[in-house]
Amino acid sequence: MSAVLAPLLGWSFAAAMASVPFLFPDPYLLAVLTSAGIFIIGAISLNLLLGYTGQLSLGHAAFFGLGAYASALATLGFDIAIGFGLRLRLDPQPVWVGFLSAVVVAGLFGWLLGRLAFRVRGAYFVIITICFAQVLRMVSLNWVELTQGPMALTGIPPFALWLPGQGVVELTSKPQTYWLVLGVAVLAFLIVRQIVRSRIGRALVALRENETLARSVGIRVTHYLVIATVVSAGIAGAAGSLFAHYVRIIDPDVFLFIYTVTMVIMVVTGGKGTLWGPVVGGLIFGLLPDMLRGAARPEAQWIAYGLAMILLVMFLPRGIVPAFTGLLAGRRARVVLPAAAAREAAE
């Protein structure tokens, strides 16, 4: 898409999404969209890793879950023993502190995983990320003093936001939470876009395409991979925080493998390595389970979900957005300079 047209289309899409509560004031639709939106944010963050560095993290739910726990614990407060007779105590904090700590904690763990996991690539990387999420799940299950373990953290406060003229208000209505999630999604999108277009993004793509070559021209591969992981983890943590204050209960199941799979399928369906891919794929796979509800018996819904994954991967391996822009670019290429079209297709 051209430099003028793309942002225009993007902003009008965001505006259209923002007006949904006015046009379709159906609370169920908003609930489904809010829930999908939280996972779309997760998918946007995953895309930075999967799409732009080519590293498939199947432990992305770990950052999501860490963010959820960090945010919940910061807003609920805790008082735990940390050994040597010392205690660590935190009084309940406002929700925005929880949100920030979610980003920071997830980012820190992103740095840790990055340092550890980028010693390996490919299938090893995939499996180490799965193990990472599993270990966190076990810790959250068994560190009962901090996390309440399987008894779950309950009574998590809802979102609150400072609004001009109204002070701090709790956002409990459906449109309010919807707009908040939409706002964070737009922010996440812009952050990822900024990174992708920066020097970091170019370095990431260079090493995705040919790591050996990238190394030989002096790109500090691990350095850039770790930066990407930290940012990606931080955004996933933000999504986890939104999840915690939306569902208002967190238990070790936030680390479930199926959450990661949901985010991965969103990215791959939409088109990894494209900015709009996770949004398009996220809307499809965020709404699909709710559209399937009632359409068939429960097992059949899962089977349909699994088949949809297989068929998309087989017939649209690059995802919907590249297929679509490819089509568009192909038609315009006769009019526009071929080089520009190729560049756009690559984007």
Next chain:
Amino acid sequence: MLTRRTALLSGLALPALSRTGFAADPIRIGMTQPLTGAVAASGNYVANGAKIAVDVLNRAGGVMGRPIELVLEDNKSNPREAVAAVEKLVLRDKVPALIGAWSSTFTLAILPKLMEYKVPMVVETSSAARITTSGNPYVFRIAPTSEMEAIGFAELVGKYTPAIRKIDFLSVNNDFGRGATEKYGAILGAKGIPTGRVETMTPEATDLSAQLTALKQSDGDTLFITTGVEQLTLAMRQAIEQRVGKRIVSTGGSFPDALIHQPLPGGAHSDHVLFYAPWFPEKAIHPEIAKTYTEEWNKHGWEFAGLTEGFRGYDAVLTVAEAVRIAGKVEPEAIREAMWKVQIPGVNGNIHFQKEGPAGRESGQNQPNVYIVRLADGKTSLV
């Protein structure tokens, strides 16, 4: 109580006799259960129990001359999906009352949504204490808490010879298992029976040899096992292999029915704390209701063992239907208020809610009955 029930049913049946089928709109009751995923077996049992309760009620004329319709949504053994299911039931299907959601975690996830949408829910299985003590006035629980169960067991503890002197625990690592360990330990402890060793297992674990070998080292004489049916069966079989050599008691309503067809070797026997003993419907508090339920279930050819869990769904539907009848209208708030007036016989026993939790925002808690069933050489008997 019996006559009241009969009167109610015949009273309801009369208007319906005059016509075939229902002309009126159905009354929808929402239910969410784990129908797929890790705990699907139990969720489907409970859902089946609810379905036959709806059949039975509709055959008797429904409620207020209107048929009952069960709207069942899968929560996929996952708290996020439990919330999604409830949003669908309340916002799209507009159900005035809910039943759910099997596991304590799923139920706890739903609780804030009940407050938000102001819809009452009958909790049929979850045992976590917090469900009724957190000040949620939309919660009405017919299932017993671990504490009630432990108290019920403690009353029968004198029947054991040789007497129970020291106990060990093997519990699944979740709310259910941890709750039972805590409450049974405390209540039997107050009776002068100390706790020896406590071991836990993840819900998916199949090889429990490490736990059982460790438990063997304790000098306790009785091992309490708290987990689902499947893991309970595994633990009992593996206890033989590891020669644990203790009396085994299971809690929480799980019954290892597979061991009826393939009994444990060596004449081992075990006791099981149940809330309905389908082998002895005549020993239930209301035998005729237990019989109807059991017969209906068997008519469908479902697994006999499912009866021990299916009654939860059956009783939950009876409870909601009665609350709707008392309310006289299909509105969530009226049904919520009517819940306090419910007083009906169920498969487990009498259903009636007592107030629990902070004043002004109390939740309802029923006082269910406990049966101890002994399993020896593939045969069951009531203790």
Next chain:
Amino acid sequence: MDQALQHLVNGTVLGGTYALLGIGLTLIFGVMRVVNFTHGELYAFGAYMAYGLVSLLGLNFYLSLLLAALLGAALGAVIERVLLRPLRGADIDSVMLAMIGAALVLQNASMWAWGGVAKLVPSPFDGMPLVFGPVSVLPLRLFVLGVAVALLLAFWFLLDRTRAGIAMRATFQDPETAALMGVRVAWVGTATFAIGSGLAAAAGALLGPVFMVSPTMGDLVGLKAFAIVILGGLGNLPGAVIGGFALGYVEEFGGGFLSTEYRDAFGFLLIILVLAIRPQGLVAAKERVG
């Protein structure tokens, strides 16, 4: 001390089955570069086939085990033909997603077909344990260990001594050269996936009577199989055997002496530790970290 001996026996019995699980997965990765997310589901499939053949059709126990493994191999061949062959040359993540999708389909199809209630598979073995001094073990468990070891040996023989095995190993090391040397690489792919799947189904059929058979039994097993092959080094066959026994002992001793709560976490912690210190796995692989 008696406790430690019993843990040693339990760990060996457990490790044998883990080795069996790991070897099929590592073989498929080694030859085909596919991380097989359907491994756990094929394990469950094998267990259900054993249940169906023994309990419903009343076939002989040993014959049922063999048939279950063969049916698993057949299902594996179908998966390879329908899913993997068209995806040859696709990215690692496309293939993984297709396999995850297939796993979802398989698991829910078996829930649909068999219901969610766990089944017990009868076996001709007596349920009383054999007692050797302070330790005890079920005869059924010994049988499973024996078959696992026999399968591992037979498998080694196949790879090392037969033409098919040589073709597989050649493909394993260098698919392009193997193709030039006249190896039908596509056929090797189908055969490999079928054999790996057959091993997973055999493990399921063997363990079905030891544990219970349920639709979600493959979930934890799939994850554990990953742990085993990573411990040994992906694609490293002796490594998978060593990884299997290592995981069995770690879980058994860790669970018995440290904490049962973290029993299932030990394997994953071990992996992170191993990868931090020796990214190529416990057993040095010739190649590949990247």
